Amino acid sequence: MKMQDDNAIIALIRAGDKEAYRQLVERYQQKVFQTCMGFVHNEADAADLSQDVFIKAYEKLHLFKGASQFSTWLYRMTTNMAINYIRKRKFRSWFQRIDDEKNEMDIKGGEGADAHLLRTEQKKLLRRALERLTTSQHKAFVLSHYQDLSNQELADVMDLSLKAAESLLFRARARMQATLKQMVKSERHEM
Amino acid sequence: MKCSTFERELLAHHQGLDLGVEARLHAESCKHCRYLWQSHLAVLHRVGEEKQVAVPPFLSTRVMAGLKEPETRVQLLSVWKQALQVAAVLLALVGGYSASVRMEERSATEDFSVVLSDYFLMEPGSSIEEGWLYSETYEQE
Numbered sequence: 001m002k003m004q005d006d007n008a009i010i011a012l013i014r015a016g017d018k019e020a021y022r023q024l025v026e027r028y029q030q031k032v033f034q035t036c037m038g039f040v041h042n043e044a045d046a047a048d049l050s051q052d053v054f055i056k057a058y059e060k061l062h063l064f065k066g067a068s069q070f071s072t073w074l075y076r077m078t079t080n081m082a083i084n085y086i087r088k089r090k091f092r093s094w095f096q097r098i099d100d101e102k103n104e105m106d107i108k109g110g111e112g113a114d115a116h117l118l119r120t121e122q123k124k125l126l127r128r129a130l131e132r133l134t135t136s137q138h139k140a141f142v143l144s145h146y147q148d149l150s151n152q153e154l155a156d157v158m159d160l161s162l163k164a165a166e167s168l169l170f171r172a173r174a175r176m177q178a179t180l181k182q183m184v185k186s187e188r189h190e191m
Numbered sequence: 192m193k194c195s196t197f198e199r200e201l202l203a204h205h206q207g208l209d210l211g212v213e214a215r216l217h218a219e220s221c222k223h224c225r226y227l228w229q230s231h232l233a234v235l236h237r238v239g240e241e242k243q244v245a246v247p248p249f250l251s252t253r254v255m256a257g258l259k260e261p262e263t264r265v266q267l268l269s270v271w272k273q274a275l276q277v278a279a280v281l282l283a284l285v286g287g288y289s290a291s292v293r294m295e296e297r298s299a300t301e302d303f304s305v306v307l308s309d310y311f312l313m314e315p316g317s318s319i320e321e322g323w324l325y326s327e328t329y330e331q332e
């Protein structure tokens with residue numbers, strides 16, 4: 001049903017009704033934004049990245065063959081663009097990184113010091129755990145945990161068999177746990 | 192319970208909330224596993240918070256404002272084509288090349304235009320979708 005709807009909208013766009021694309025954007029913007037959050041971890045960057053994804057998807061829409069669902073195609077594009085985005089971001093100077101952290105401190109200035117510390121610690125844990133994942137593991141984790149895709153949907157987006165997708169997700173979780181274990185160990189040595 | 196058994200159970204119950212009694216008792220007595228469990232829950236909590244952030248208003252308006260007409264690209268392409276042709280002619284005149292050389296250059300220019308046209312005006316069903324979505328750039332680890 002949903003697939004037909006998307007395809008009907010795509011047919012309208014292909015027939016020249018550019019405004020029809022707004023329906024697709026509004027239908028998928030929350031999911032795309034959530035996925036971007038799983039890679040960039042801040043709202044401003046996630047919004048910019050989501051915007052880029054939808055613009056790119058429109059430009060490449062003539063290449064969408066309809067072999068998969070539009071959402072599958074869109075989510076695949078989102079994860080690929082997000083990975084590229086964070087790779088580029090890694091090349092930014094460390095000054096920018098410090099600015100980001102300072103801005104975050106200012107934005108969250110209203111909350112209590114303890115709550116802020118807790119949030120910062122949680123964020124640090126999450127970032128470090130995700131950083132150690134391979135690209136595919138990162139994608140699998142985000143699609144499963146941020147987007148709540150089923151394992152079959154995950155398999156479709158990543159173009160894997162169901163078993164391979166399940167295995168990839170398991171390895172992502174295992175590696176995250178190993179990273180956390182390492183962090184717990186080193187923090188205890190510091191104490 | 193051994194620490195390694197606790198870790199396996201935590202991995203199996205990745206939401207971290209439905210650990211068995213034995214595992215919970217182990218975590219109470221083992222600092223290392225308790226911290227590991229807490230950090231696991233902290234990560235999932237943070238994920239939960241991040242995914243609840245609502246998409247900013249007007250994203251769709253921003254997207255719609257940023258869309259380019261495919262025609263614009265075609266127009267740009269023809270401007271480029273003209274510019275290349277002019278450049279080729281100027282190059283030929285200034286350099287005083289022979290007619291045969293000029294012909295070669297013109298065909299080279301046309302070849303380049305053909306490549307550009309093929310790229311931008313490719314028909315649906317071509318393989319660029321795969322090339323773009325599965326390229327090494329995107330998938331390298």
Ligand SMILES: [Zn+2]
Pocket residue numbers: 193194195197217221222223224225
């Ligand atoms: Zn233990």
